[in-house]
Amino acid sequence: MVFQRKHILGLEDLTAEEIKLVLDTAESMKEVSLRDVKKVPALKGITVVNLFFEPSTRTRSSFEIAEKRLSADVLNFTPDQSSVVKGETLLDTARNLEAMGATVIVIRHAMSGAPWVLARELDSSIINAGDGSHEHPSQALLDLFTIREIKKEIGGLKVVIVGDILHSRVARSDIWGFMKLGAEVRVVGPPTMIPREIENVDVKIYYNLEEALKGADVVIMLRIQKERLGAELFPSLREYSRFYGLTRERLGLAKKDATLMHPGPINRGVELSSEVADDVHSVILDQVTNGISVRMAMLYLVASGGGNG
Amino acid sequence: MPKVIMDSQTVARAISRISNQILERNKGARELTVIGIRTRGIHIAERIVDRIEKLEGIEPPLGTLDITLYRDDFRRKSEWPSVQKTHITFSVEDKIVILVDDVVYTGRTTRAAIEAIMDYGRPSSIQLVALVDRGHRELPIQADYVGIKVMTQQKEQVRVLLKETDEKDEVVVVEGEE
Amino acid sequence: MNILIKNGRIIDPSANLDKSGNVFIEDGKIKNHPSDIKKLEKDQAVKIIDAEGLIIAPGFIDLHVHLREPGFEYKETIRTGCEAAAAGGFTSVVCMPNTNPVNDNASVTEYILLKARTEGIVNVFPIGAITKGEKGETLAEIGEMWEAGCVGISDDGMPVMNSRVMRHAMEYVNAFGIPVISHAEDINLSGNGVMNEGFTSTILGLRGIPNASEEVMVARDITLAELTGAHLHIAHVSTAGAVRLIRDAKKRGVKVTGEATPHHFTLTDKAILNYDTNAKMNPPVRNQEDVDALKEGLKDGTIDIIATDHAPHSEDEKKVEFDLAPFGISGLETALPLSLRLVKERVLTINEMIKKLTINPAKVIGIDRGTLKAGVVADLVIFDPDKSVTVDREKFRSKGKNTPFHGWQLNGSVAHTIVGGKVVFSV
Numbered sequence: 029m030v031f032q033r034k035h036i037l038g039l040e041d042l043t044a045e046e047i048k049l050v051l052d053t054a055e056s057m058k059e060v061s062l063r064d065v066k067k068v069p070a071l072k073g074i075t076v077v078n079l080f081f082e083p084s085t086r087t088r089s090s091f092e093i094a095e096k097r098l099s100a101d102v103l104n105f106t107p108d109q110s111s112v113v114k115g116e117t118l119l120d121t122a123r124n125l126e127a128m129g130a131t132v133i134v135i136r137h138a139m140s141g142a143p144w145v146l147a148r149e150l151d152s153s154i155i156n157a158g159d160g161s162h163e164h165p166s167q168a169l170l171d172l173f174t175i176r177e178i179k180k181e182i183g184g185l186k187v188v189i190v191g192d193i194l195h196s197r198v199a200r201s202d203i204w205g206f207m208k209l210g211a212e213v214r215v216v217g218p219p220t221m222i223p224r225e226i227e228n229v230d231v232k233i234y235y236n237l238e239e240a241l242k243g244a245d246v247v248i249m250l251r252i253q254k255e256r257l258g259a260e261l262f263p264s265l266r267e268y269s270r271f272y273g274l275t276r277e278r279l280g281l282a283k284k285d286a287t288l289m290h291p292g293p294i295n296r297g298v299e300l301s302s303e304v305a306d307d308v309h310s311v312i313l314d315q316v317t318n319g320i321s322v323r324m325a326m327l328y329l330v331a332s333g334g335g336n337g
Numbered sequence: 338m339p340k341v342i343m344d345s346q347t348v349a350r351a352i353s354r355i356s357n358q359i360l361e362r363n364k365g366a367r368e369l370t371v372i373g374i375r376t377r378g379i380h381i382a383e384r385i386v387d388r389i390e391k392l393e394g395i396e397p398p399l400g401t402l403d404i405t406l407y408r409d410d411f412r413r414k415s416e417w418p419s420v421q422k423t424h425i426t427f428s429v430e431d432k433i434v435i436l437v438d439d440v441v442y443t444g445r446t447t448r449a450a451i452e453a454i455m456d457y458g459r460p461s462s463i464q465l466v467a468l469v470d471r472g473h474r475e476l477p478i479q480a481d482y483v484g485i486k487v488m489t490q491q492k493e494q495v496r497v498l499l500k501e502t503d504e505k506d507e508v509v510v511v512e513g514e515e
Numbered sequence: 516m517n518i519l520i521k522n523g524r525i526i527d528p529s530a531n532l533d534k535s536g537n538v539f540i541e542d543g544k545i546k547n548h549p550s551d552i553k554k555l556e557k558d559q560a561v562k563i564i565d566a567e568g569l570i571i572a573p574g575f576i577d578l579h580v581h582l583r584e585p586g587f588e589y590k591e592t593i594r595t596g597c598e599a600a601a602a603g604g605f606t607s608v609v610c611m612p613n614t615n616p617v618n619d620n621a622s623v624t625e626y627i628l629l630k631a632r633t634e635g636i637v638n639v640f641p642i643g644a645i646t647k648g649e650k651g652e653t654l655a656e657i658g659e660m661w662e663a664g665c666v667g668i669s670d671d672g673m674p675v676m677n678s679r680v681m682r683h684a685m686e687y688v689n690a691f692g693i694p695v696i697s698h699a700e701d702i703n704l705s706g707n708g709v710m711n712e713g714f715t716s717t718i719l720g721l722r723g724i725p726n727a728s729e730e731v732m733v734a735r736d737i738t739l740a741e742l743t744g745a746h747l748h749i750a751h752v753s754t755a756g757a758v759r760l761i762r763d764a765k766k767r768g769v770k771v772t773g774e775a776t777p778h779h780f781t782l783t784d785k786a787i788l789n790y791d792t793n794a795k796m797n798p799p800v801r802n803q804e805d806v807d808a809l810k811e812g813l814k815d816g817t818i819d820i821i822a823t824d825h826a827p828h829s830e831d832e833k834k835v836e837f838d839l840a841p842f843g844i845s846g847l848e849t850a851l852p853l854s855l856r857l858v859k860e861r862v863l864t865i866n867e868m869i870k871k872l873t874i875n876p877a878k879v880i881g882i883d884r885g886t887l888k889a890g891v892v893a894d895l896v897i898f899d900p901d902k903s904v905t906v907d908r909e910k911f912r913s914k915g916k917n918t919p920f921h922g923w924q925l926n927g928s929v930a931h932t933i934v935g936g937k938v939v940f941s942v
Binding site: 063069 | 403405406407419420421422423424452455456457458
C-alpha cells in the first residue's frame with residue numbers, strides 16, 4: 029500500500045494497515061543501520077527541522093541520526109528562553125522555519141495538541157515527537173517494532189501498561205498501537221492516575237498490580253514524574269512503589285518469557301526495583317537501534333505521503 | 338495484442354547461456370557474488386546461481402537488492418513505492434558483483450543499484466545481467482549479458498513472467514502506459 | 516421617523532400574541548397594531564417595512580455579553596459589539612464587568628454608559644462586579660453602581676469562591692432589588708482544566724473540568740439564595756446536574772432563574788477533536804446527556820433564558836496551543852439560527868423561543884422591554900425564520916471571529932433591527 033498522509037500526529041488516526049506499513053518499512057531501514065555505510069540518499073536535499081520545545085536528548089538524537097541516515101539536511105531548533113520571553117508564538121516560530129525551507133518539522137511540545145496548530149496552518153509535513161499528555165507516536169511505534177521482533181505477532185498478546193496513565197503520552201500511543209494490532213491491553217495504576225472513561229477504548233482497568241500482571245506477555249512501565257507525586261494524586265513515592273513498583277516477585281506473575289519495557293529514564297526503586305531494572309537493559313539497547321529505524325521509516329513515509337516533498 | 342518474444346524454453350536457454358558467459362568471462366566462479374534487483378531480478382539471479390553451482394560445483398553468495406531508497410525520480414512520482422527488504426549478508430569488497438535485473442530500459446535502475454552496492458563496499462567490478470534489453474537508454478549504461486535484445490516503442494510495456502511468481506516463464510511486449 | 520411594519524407575523528410572548536398584522540411606531544415608541552393601514556401607507560412621513568413572510572418580535576435581549584471595553588478594545592469595542600448585536604437581532608445587551616479596569620465602581624459604569632450612548636447602536640445595560648476587582652474578597656460599591664445604572668451584579672469570568680462573601684453580597688443586594696448573576700464554578704475542582712472532563716479529554720490528553728465543578732457551586736448558590744431571599748440567576752448552565760438542581764429549587768420556591776447559551780445546547784465536547792480552539796469555552800461544551808438535559812430544561816421552563824455569553828477574542832489569541840487559547844465564543848451573530856434549531860427539533864415552539872430571548876431576560880433585570888405593547892420604547896426585530904444561511908465568520912460585524920460554527924448551514928436571518936424607533940440594521 030502507499031502511505032497517503034502528510035503528517036504523523038498520532039496513532040489514533042492511523043489504521044492497522046498504516047501502522048504495519050511503518051513497521052515493515054522500518055525493517056528495511058534497520059538494514060541500512062546495520063551496514064558499514066549507514067546512509068541512503070532518499071531524503072537528499074530535503075530540510076528537516078527538529079523543533080523541540082521540551083528538552084529531550086534521546087528522542088532528538090534518535091530523530092537526528094535517522095534524518096542524517098536518509099541524507100536529509102538537519103536543523104535543530106530549541107527555542108531558548110529569550111524568544112519565548114519575547115513572546116514569539118509557536119506559529120510564528122514555525123512559520124519562520126518553513127520560510128527557511130523546512131519540508132518536514134519534527135515537533136516536541138509540552139502542550140497537547142501543539143502539532144495540530146502547525147498542521148492546520150503550515151504547508152510542511154509535521155511529525156509529532158511528543159505533545160503534552162497526548163501522544164508520542166514514534167515511541168509507540170518503536171515499542172511495537174521491538175515486540176514484533178521478539179514475539180513475531182502482536183495479535184493476542186496481553187500487554188500491561190503500569191503507572192501514571194493520566195499524564196502519559198507514551199501510554200496513550202501504546203494503547204492505540206497495541207489495540208489496533210490486536211493485542212489485549214490492560215492499564216494499571218492508582219485510581220487518581222487512570223483517565224476518565226478510558227475503558228471506552230476497550231482497555232481493561234486494574235488498580236491491583238498483581239492482578240494485572242497475571243499472564244502478561246509484555247509489561248510497559250511508565251515513568252513516575254516526582255513532581256506529580258505528593259501533590260494530590262498520590263501521597264508518597266514510598267507508597268507508590270509499595271503498591272505499584274515492579275519487583276522480581278511481581279514480574280514472576282507474568283509469563284516466563286514476558287518482555288519488560290520502560291521508555292526511560294528509569295527511577296530505580298520507584299517504578300522498578302534495582303534488580304529488575306538491570307533486566308530491562310537488554311531490551312533498551314535494541315530499542316535504540318529500533319528507534320532510529322522506526323523514525324527513518326516515519327520520515328521517509330511522511331516525505332513521500334505529503335505528495336511530492 | 339501481446340507479442341510473445343520469449344517462451345519458457347527460450348528463457349531457460351538464455352539463462353543457461355548467460356551463466357556460461359559469466360563463467361567464461363570471469364574465468365570461473367571464485368570471487369563471484371550475485372545480487373538480484375527487485376522481485377523478478379531475484380528469481381533470475383537464483384536460477385543463475387543454481388546453474389553456476391551445477392556447472393562449477395561452487396555456489397556464489399546471493400543477495401537481494403531493493404533500490405527504492407536510491408531512486409532519482411522518487412519525488413516526481415505521485416506515489417512513492419513502498420520500500421522492500423535488501424538482504425546482502427556478505428562483503429562485496431574486491432569481489433565481482435553480478436547484478437541481475439529482468440529488464441534494462443532507461444538505465445536508471447541500474448545506476449541506483451550501482452550506488453547502493455557502492456555503499457556496501459568497493460567491488461572489483463560490477464557486471465550487469467539483463468534478461469531483456471529494450472533500448473531507450475537515458476544514461477550511459479550497458480548490459481554485459483543479455484537474454485534478448487528487442488527494439489520497443491516507449492508506449493509499449495515489456496512484461497517478464499516467471500514461474501516463481503506468475504506460473505510460467507514468458508516475456509511479452511504489450512501496448513500500454515508505463 | 517415613524518415606521519409602519521406591515522404584513523408580518525407578530526409574535527409577542529409577553530401578551531401571548533401570535534397573529535398576522537402590522538405594527539406602527541411613532542416617535543420612537545410602539546403606537547399600536549393597526550389593522551387598517553391604508554392611511555399610513557400613503558403618509559409620506561412614514562417609512563414602510565414590508566414584513567411579508569417574516570416574524571415581527573420584540574427586539575432580543577442578550578443577558579450575557581462581553582463588550583471588552585474598557586481595556587480590551589483589540590478584542591471588541593462597545594461600538595463593534597453593538598453592531599454585532601444589531602446584526603444578530605438584539606436590541607439590548609447586558610454587559611459583564613470583567614473589563615480592565617473591572618466595572619466595580621460607578622465611574623467605570625458611567626464610562627461604559629457614556630460610550631454606549633455615543634457609539635452604541637443598541638441599548639447597553641451594565642452589570643456591576645460583586646467584589647472589588649472580581650477578586651472575591653470584599654464587596655464592590657454595589658449601591659453606587661446601581662444608581663449609576665447597573666442592572667445586576669456578577670463576577671462573571673470568576674466565581675465568588677468564599678461562601679461568606681457570596682452570602683453577604685446576596686443579602687446586600689436585596690436593598691436594590693437587582694439579581695446576582697452567578698458564574699458557578701469551583702476553581703479548585705476545575706484545576707487547570709481546559710475542556711470538559713470525559714472521554715474526549717482523555718483521548719486528547721487535555722486536562723478536564725468535571726461537571727461537578729459547576730454543580731457544586733450551583734448547589735451552594737441555590738442554598739445561599741434560599742437563605743438570603745435574593746434573586747439568583749445562574750449564568751451559562753452547562754450540565755444535567757445543574758439543570759436538575761435548578762428545577763428542584765424552583766419547585767421549592769427559590770427565586771432562581773437559569774440561562775443557557777446556544778453553543779451549550781448545540782455542541783458536545785466532540786467539537787474539540789482536532790484541538791479546535793474555537794470550541795474552547797468556560798464552562799466547556801459537555802456530553803450528549805448534558806445537551807439533552809439542557810433541552811429538557813428549556814422545554815419545561817427550568818432554563819428561562821437564552822443568552823450568548825458573547826466572548827470575542829482576536830484571531831492571534833486563538834491560533835495557539837489549546838492550553839494557551841483564551842476561553843470564549845463570539846456568539847451574537849449565530850444566536851438566532853441556532854435557537855431556531857430548537858424550534859425545528861420541537862424542543863420549543865417559536866413563541867417559547869422568542870420568550871426566552873425577550874420578556875424573560877427583561878424580567879430578570881427589571882427593564883420595561885421585551886414586549887410590543889403600546890407605549891413601550893420601540894425595540895423590535897424582524898426576521899425570516901426559514902431563510903437558509905451559511906455561517907461566515909468573515910462577515911461578522913464583531914471583531915471576534917472565533918466561532919465553531921463557521922461553515923454551518925442553518926436557517927434564520929435577521930431582516931431588520933429597530934432600536935428606539937430607529938432602524939439600526941437591515942440585511
